Amino acid sequence: MNTRSDVAGPVAESIGGKAITTVLPGDDRYQELTVGHNTRWVGTPDSVKVVHTAGQVVQAVQEAVNANKRIAVRGGGHCYADFVFNPAVQTVIDMTQLDEVSYDPFTKSFVVEAGSTLLHTYQALYKGWGVALPAGLCYSVGIGGHISGGGFGLLSRQYGVTVDHLYAVEVVTVDRHGRARCVMATREKRDPNRELWWAHTGGGGGNFGVVTRYFFRSPDATGSAPADQLMTPPKDVYLSAVALPWADFDQEKFTALVSHYGDWHERNSTVESRSHGLTSLLVMNTRADGVIGIITQLDASVPGAQQLIESYLGEITSAAGVTARPLTQSVGEQGPLPAFFTPRKLPWLTSVRMLGTNNPELTNPTLRSANKSAYHREGFTAAQAGALYKHLTRPDFTNTVANIMLFGYGSKVNTVPEEATACAQRTSIFKALYATQWSTPADDARNTAWLREVYGEVYSATGGYPVPNASTDGCYVNYPDLDITDPAQNTSGARWSTLYYKNHYPRLQQIKKAYDPRNVFRHSQSVELP
Structure with missing residues (x-):
């Protein structure tokens, strides 16, 4: 127990046999509890309240409202943007102990x-x-x-x-x-x-x-x-991981790889496809990393599952005229997976634990990052693939961790009507995550500049963002992008609310009015009162 004065130490508030712990500036834990998983974001709240029950959350919220304190909530994980840790927040409610x-x-x-x-x-x-x-x-x-x-x-x-x-x-x-x-x-x-x-x-x-x-x-x-x-x-899944050496690629071969990834998903993203459950990540690190990775998973009970994976990989790689090799180094957020060059059967939970923790960058406690996203209804055009190639092979940007990842989507997702949930993107075939990570503030500018440049050029035909149209369908709200509200970066004419929520935004605003009429719960990209 911290033995400092009450100003610096924890304040316990008993509810139902447990206690809220209020951590104040000066407490040894304060610096740990006021920095985001993305360490670009550091807060200076008056207090952090670590809660254990719903009743404690009610009390913490009520006290903050009574004192007219700006509230933010830290969940169990991480946020790409500054929604929790920023200078305006005065009370952080830390939910990490509420985890049953x-x-x-x-x-x-x-x-x-x-x-x-x-x-x-x-x-x-x-x-x-x-x-x-x-x-x-x-x-x-x-x-x-x-x-x-x-x-x-x-x-x-x-x-x-x-x-x-x-x-x-x-x-x-x-x-x-x-x-x-x-x-x-x-x-x-x-x-x-x-x-x-x-x-x-x-x-x-x-x-x-x-x-x-x-x-x-x-x-x-x-x-x-x-x-x-x-x-x-699934009881078991087949898992595959292959590497494609950057040395084997020129722009024509790269364009073929990206195009065939899109073509395959255009043909295989309905539940009628035999491969509707096959999920594949195309992870395109910068050329400085040395390889492009393809990670694929499929329910092992699907008839011919291993052959379906091999057929998929053959179509993607042979179209580009490159030969796959074992994945012996990291790609994106995944570490080496050399044992999975041939699809290998694993118990489902084993595969979850392995892939979920095999990401050395995300276990880095000094991580700084920037991210952007896109839903795709169709694959990339040749011009877009050319923009990807240009920025992934730039000699002036050699961050080996920076990458663009395409993540298979659609199939069962797209069987749900758009209005059934607030998740509005129900006709996409893959998602794209544009990401770069680094560790020191001195590298902030060059990393954020690279990300803006590649993303802005890929979607230049629609004002630098993937507006909802026949080819793209906006952005993923769980990959928040601070540039999306900047008219200098987003010249698409589509508001951030349309890119995230499409036609659902007015309905969300009415719900906001009904349940948060005082706008207590807000951040830089929160739903606005109508």
């Missing part, structure tokens, strides 16, 4: 507290009941923000996005009188709070209140046993 996973027989759903991380959630659900969520790849992503933004992962082409399995959400909101309360909202048609549930199926984090618990039950669930209420992941 359980089963609720009353709602026949699995309850995941908002501070839980993905790997903790996967292991608890699978070991306890043999069920899972089609959520993200990185082990340390926090459930709190991941779900509300419409999280996706390697199982999404087979099972949809996470919010397709969201039954209910528990949220601490603040009414027009300034009263904090805990609200339960379900997908039931007659639920008076159903709109609040809908807002959390892709409407983004930090917009409507503090999520304390998510309740998951698949929409087609039958029976009464817990294991029947949520999707069952």
Whole structure:
């Protein structure tokens, strides 16, 4: 226990046998609790309140509202932007200790507290009941923000996005009188709070209140046993990882690789395709890294699964006229995977643990990063592929970690009507993540400049951003991009709200008005009051 004075030390507030810990400036822990996973973002709040229960969240919110303190919420994982840690925030509510996973027989759903991380959630659900969520790849992503933004992962082409399995959400909101309360909202048609549930199926984090618990039950669930209420992941998966040496590429071969990735996904992103569950990441690091990587996963129970992977890889690589080799070095956020040059069968949870933790960059506690995203309905044009090639091979930018990753999407995701959830992008075939990471502030300018230049040129025909049209479908709200609100960077004519939410934004604004009329929960890209 810190023995400093009350000004510097923790303040305990007892609720139900547990305690809120309030960490103030001067406490030894303060510097650790006021910096983001992306260490570009450092806050100076008056206090950080570490909570353990929903009741404590209500109290922490009420105290901040009473004192007119600006609130931000830290979930279990990380945020690319400065939504939590910035100079305006005075009270940070830290949810990282609110991380239990359980089963609720009353709602026949699995309850995941908002501070839980993905790997903790996967292991608890699978070991306890043999069920899972089609959520993200990185082990340390926090459930709190991941779900509300419409999280996706390697199982999404087979099972949809996470919010397709969201039954209910528990949220601490603040009414027009300034009263904090805990609200339960379900997908039931007659639920008076159903709109609040809908807002959390892709409407983004930090917009409507503090999520304390998510309740998951698949929409087609039958029976009464817990294991029947949520999707069952594959018993085993085939995993493949190959490297394509940059030395084998010129612009023509690179364009062929990128084009055939898009062509394959255009043909195989419906549930009728035999390969509808095959998910493949094309990870294009800069030439300085030495290789381009392709990581592929498919449910091992699919007839001819191994052959489907090999056929896919053959189509992508032979079209470019390059020969795949074992992946003996890192690509993007993945470390070496040389043992998977030939597709290898693994138990599903083993594959999750391995891929989720095999990312040395994301375990770097000094990580600084910048990111941009795009949904694609069609593959890249030759001009766009040329822009990718130009910036990935620039001799003046040699960050080996910087990369552009294409992540297979569609299939089951696209069977859900656009209006059914706030996750509006339901016709895309892959997502693109443009990312660069580094460790020192001295490298901020050159990394952010490179990212702006490659992204701006790829989407130059539409004002530097992937506007919703026949080829692209906006941006992913869980990969927030601070440039999206800058008219000097975004000259597309499409507002950030359209790029993230498309035609759903006015509905989200009305929900904001109903549940956060005082705009207590806000950040630089939060849903605005109408």
